[in-house]
Amino acid sequence: MSLGTMNETHGRAPRILFYSHDTFGLGHLRRSRALASAITQADPRASALILTGSPVAGRFTFPRRVDHVRLPGVTKRADGSYASQTIGMGIEEVTELRSGLIETAVQQFDPDVLIVDKEPTGFRGELLPTLERLEHTQKTRLVLGLRDVLDEPAVLAAEWERKEAIAATERFYDEIWVYGLRSVYDPTEGLPLSAATQARFHWTGYLRRDLGPIGEPPDQPYILITPGGGGDGKAMVNLVLSAYEKDPDLSPRAILVYGPFLSGELRDEFEARVAALNGRVTAVGFESEIETLFAGAAGVVCMGGYNTFCEVLSFDKRAVIVPRTTPRLEQWIRASRAEELGLVRMLDENRDGLTADAMIEAIRNLPHQPVPSQAIRAGLLDGLKYVTHRIDALLGAEPERATG
Incomplete structure (x- = not known):
């Protein structure tokens, strides 16, 4: 029935x-x-x-x-x-x-x-x-x-x-x-x-992820930078901005979605740094229809939350995951297992170091990563x-x- x-x-x-x-x-x-x-x-x-x-x-x-x-x-x-x-x-x-x-x-x-x-x-x-x-x-x-x-x-x-x-x-x-x-x-x-x-x-x-029609993405190419909700995204956003500040030839441009919980003085500080990069990084606030930005991105730099990971797989995007390790190891466990399976690349604090140079290398290597669909197994999605x-x-x- x-x-x-x-x-x-x-x-x-x-x-x-x-x-x-x-x-x-x-x-x-x-x-x-x-x-x-x-x-x-x-x-x-x-x-x-x-x-x-x-x-x-x-x-x-x-x-x-x-x-x-x-x-x-x-x-x-x-x-x-x-x-x-x-x-x-x-x-x-x-x-x-x-x-x-x-x-x-x-x-x-x-x-x-x-x-x-x-x-x-x-x-x-x-x-x-x-x-x-x-x-x-x-x-x-x-x-x-x-x-x-x-x-x-x-x-x-x-x-x-x-x-x-x-x-x-x-x-x-x-x-x-x-x-x-x-x-x-x-x-x-x-x-x-x-x-x-x-x-x-x-x-x-x-x-x-399939929540309806995808809108018109921004001018391409770009990589998407998303800390999810943003409440714990300070370190990752800082790392990406530091990479673009240190390497004037780093490309393509980046679109940063702050998330609704990244606000206040920290947001103001990031806004000033974004403005100084003269369009190489642009930023938007909370994006309720982030699927459109995912769909048009050449690659993604993100944290390791469940929903973001599902979006990476669903839109078949090359991704660098920078997982948080507190208060839980959840994101690190997910990212490390996904890297073992060939689905993403992880930037690990202990193995790679969370430095501007490590992020520069990760962004430069994004185009050479396999897309997740090359490693996806039956039933995964x-x-x-x-x-x-x-x-x-x-x-x-x-x-x-x-x-x-």
Whole structure:
């Protein structure tokens, strides 16, 4: 029975709800947006709602039949703790507020499937009341979606134990989707998951980026410089600007996308340096349709976030990845594994040094790198297609809570 047929018997179109905690950066929201777009394109009757804490959610365009609800924001401090962005509320109060809003949204929207991004219990456990309610009703199928890399196995195991995430994964979720391939990396290595839970895993492949028609790119050739959301992109942007400042013959020109979280005095400082380069580097602020810039680029210099990596693969671009190594090794693990597979080149702090000369060499070598498609293996970019098939399968079956 297909997704549409099953829901016709219930008298309404399919409803998919995404939970995306988004305490920092853009990754969770952009992943949920790509998944929602694919699901609603696959079934023109389906609708999707994204619950997100991203402070820039309103700057994105969303496909038809996809909408979002903005949860009160929280900020991650340098020491790893969190603070409320809501005036006059402490972190405990704002977590309770978010938890209540989530529970209300789930009751009102009454989704057929709830897809939870990365955090099995939500931010500070805010999802638990909703999961417990859904466990009793057994009307909504529950899916945990994990990116290809989470963190070092030992670090992740300690984090999941502290958050009681293992118990929640075992108890609540009908399926666990990993948006990657096990042959590339297993993000759950080291987690003490039962055999029954491991049997509910689905390795989807990476999520190909295809969010509609591509616009007219800027004058070519150029390389694209993107630090993702930009909040942790200072070192990479500084490195690229230093390379163009040191080598007056470095080409082609670069287009730098700051990201919405790179702002203030640091942004002003970078703007002054860009202006002094007389057009060899140009900069734009937050670009919600960065796909157009990707499509026209001769190459990419970027950080190692999941979404940017998917864009590099999807647009088949030669790329130099400069991964961050704090507060997690996630980006370094992804970039180093991708380099081993011949998909990208990594600029590694310990091996190559993060110097202007190292960046100059990397940019000059970009045209000589193979494009990712020369190394891509079967199924690597099939994630969206796999997910739409799983949605169809979940909604075509009678809800039955998996145990184990």
